[in-house]
Amino acid sequence: MRLILLVLALAFGAPALANDLLPIVPTAIGDPHPEGNDFMRRNHMDMMKHGRDLTLREGERDIDASLGQCFDCHAVVEDGAPVTYDNEKHFCRTCHDYAAVKVDCFMCHRSTPAEDDLNRAMAKPEDADSIAAYLARVAEESQ
């Protein structure tokens, strides 16, 4: 009898229990992913891994899937500052803690948005630190 009660309790209690146990994904800002959330949940790691090899080894930086871009929309702000990976409220940790998946990204990468986006855009020739402006200055000096 006890066993039957237990089975019944599990059968009816499980849905409510499951909702409580699922990770609460922090809301993001910005436009939703064109691929959809289901696609991103399944494929974000492959997108980033492929991008990292292209960027580091080939110097291809115009990649539309980088950690920095994740944090454009997915930074969790607490007390006025974005939380780091050490905080369990960090966007990546909400699901990865739940799935018991350890990610090593933040051993080297910063886990918060960049303080400045200086190096994300291509330098304009008129920028003082652009290679074009620099070479023009050097050429002028040597004359």
Add this chain to the structure above:
Amino acid sequence: MTNRAELTRRDILKSGAAVASVTLASGVTLMAFGGTADAKGADAGKRWGLLIDAGKCDANCNDCVTACSTENGWGHSDHGTPETDVQWIRKVTLKEKATGRTVSAPVMCQHCEAPPCVDVCPTGASMQRPDGIVLVDKHTCIGCRYCMMACPFKARSFVHEPVTDQKVGAPRGTGTVESCTLCVHRVDKGRIPACVEACEQAGHSAILFGDLNDPESPISKALESYPSIALRDDLGLNPGVRYQNM
């Protein structure tokens, strides 16, 4: 957009859209994808290098080292262990015993054409980009430090302490080896390295940056016109960093 384009390549193949195919022979087909294969990133036709004029370098100036440290986020550790702190670039002062003449110049990764650090790396983490910049792929670095032993210039450092709040352009982490990247994140975006910028702003302009493969570039012309040396030229590594007036 390449990344996302890659992911959907299978879908493109399935749909047959945006694919031009040419049959070369029976069973051999050449396929081209619409607009996804444009050449970007490190240019194999270039070889970035530096020419350091020790005659212009001020012995009391440390601006290149400071700029590198600020740009790449190293050297700020508060662990109180200076002997294990990393050093991407250092000022070296040489004194000729016979004459007493001293010269000062910055020494960093020399971005060799035949880098010994790449030869000895057991995991392929120590690598050279198509444009000659030598880097450590920290995704595959196991921290064995063979490259540090192989480098004749003592250019590489091992990260002993945990790092937080890294710069976006320069990810760094404990247990990996690192060195000067020639500010690859800036170069890829069309900007000059931080040390070059700082030296120019300090009024010395002792570091000349440019493409060694381009005979018309200021660095190639200077190398052609004036005497210069490579550090440890006897090793035949053909470094991308050269020195004048040493």
